[in-house]
Amino acid sequence: MKRAIWAGAVLALTGAALAAQPAGDGPRYVNGTNLVRPTEYREWVFLGSGIDMTYQAPEASKSRQSFSNVYVNPSAYRAFMQSGKWPDRSVFVLEIRAAGSGGAINGNTSARYQTDLVVLEAEVKDSRFPDGWAFFDFGQVENLRDAAEPLGGERVARCIECHTKHTAVERTFVQFYPTLLEVARRMGTVKPGH
Numbered sequence: 216m217k218r219a220i221w222a223g224a225v226l227a228l229t230g231a232a233l234a235a236q237p238a239g240d241g242p243r244y245v246n247g248t249n250l251v252r253p254t255e256y257r258e259w260v261f262l263g264s265g266i267d268m269t270y271q272a273p274e275a276s277k278s279r280q281s282f283s284n285v286y287v288n289p290s291a292y293r294a295f296m297q298s299g300k301w302p303d304r305s306v307f308v309l310e311i312r313a314a315g316s317g318g319a320i321n322g323n324t325s326a327r328y329q330t331d332l333v334v335l336e337a338e339v340k341d342s343r344f345p346d347g348w349a350f351f352d353f354g355q356v357e358n359l360r361d362a363a364e365p366l367g368g369e370r371v372a373r374c375i376e377c378h379t380k381h382t383a384v385e386r387t388f389v390q391f392y393p394t395l396l397e398v399a400r401r402m403g404t405v406k407p408g409h
């Protein structure tokens with residue numbers, strides 16, 4: 216009996232904690248602004264994949280090739296498809312995976328395919344941040360954090376600079392997500408120069 220009461224209390228508490236988060240598939244936070252690592256992002260919408268799009272000099276990526284996969288929460292994707300703009304509470308996940316070789320069935324030695332997860336990063340558009348956007352690093356795969364604080368200082372300055380100067384739509388690299396680029400062009404939301 217006692218045990219049943221405890222179980223009930225735990226359920227009620229968990230329910231209360233979840234209820235404190237806004238409904239939907241948008242970002243979830245602890246301590247106000249620490250982003251909870253989305254565990255279900257592989258069920259989200261896949262925007263695109265690049266190879267050797269890493270931020271190092273091209274020579275560095277030659278020795279260790281990698282793929283980047285980008286996902287967005289489904290409600291943000293649907294809003295973008297209607298407007299060519301990202302709604303408040305959009306979450307983007309950048310998954311870096313190592314590139315494998317030597318397993319192509321046609322014997323092509325230059326063929327590459329995705330293997331182990333290496334790094335997981337994220338970006339949100341959310342009016343709770345003064346700038347409207349925030350960047351997060353969940354770390355390397357050996358010890359991925361369950362929640363990450365918004366990056367600050369020098370580290371975020373790099374993210375912001377590149378994601379402002381070189382992005383086709385708002386702070387995102389829509390120029391590399393072909394089906395979205397088409398929509399943004401139609402809606403007139405692509406920045407000049409793209």
Ligand code: HEC
Nearest residue numbers: 265268283307309336337338350351373374377386387388
């Ligand atoms: C030198 C440029 C550069 C810097 C610095 C940079 N990024 Fe990116 N980022 C890119 C490019 C290019 C893409 C396009 C996707 C890819 O890599 O294939 C991208 C894509 C992303 C995406 C997917 C959504 C989108 O914006 O298109 C996330 C999330 C992301 N970056 C997070 C970060 C974080 C976090 C930082 C800082 C720690 C960062 N980036 C710093 C170039 C940069």
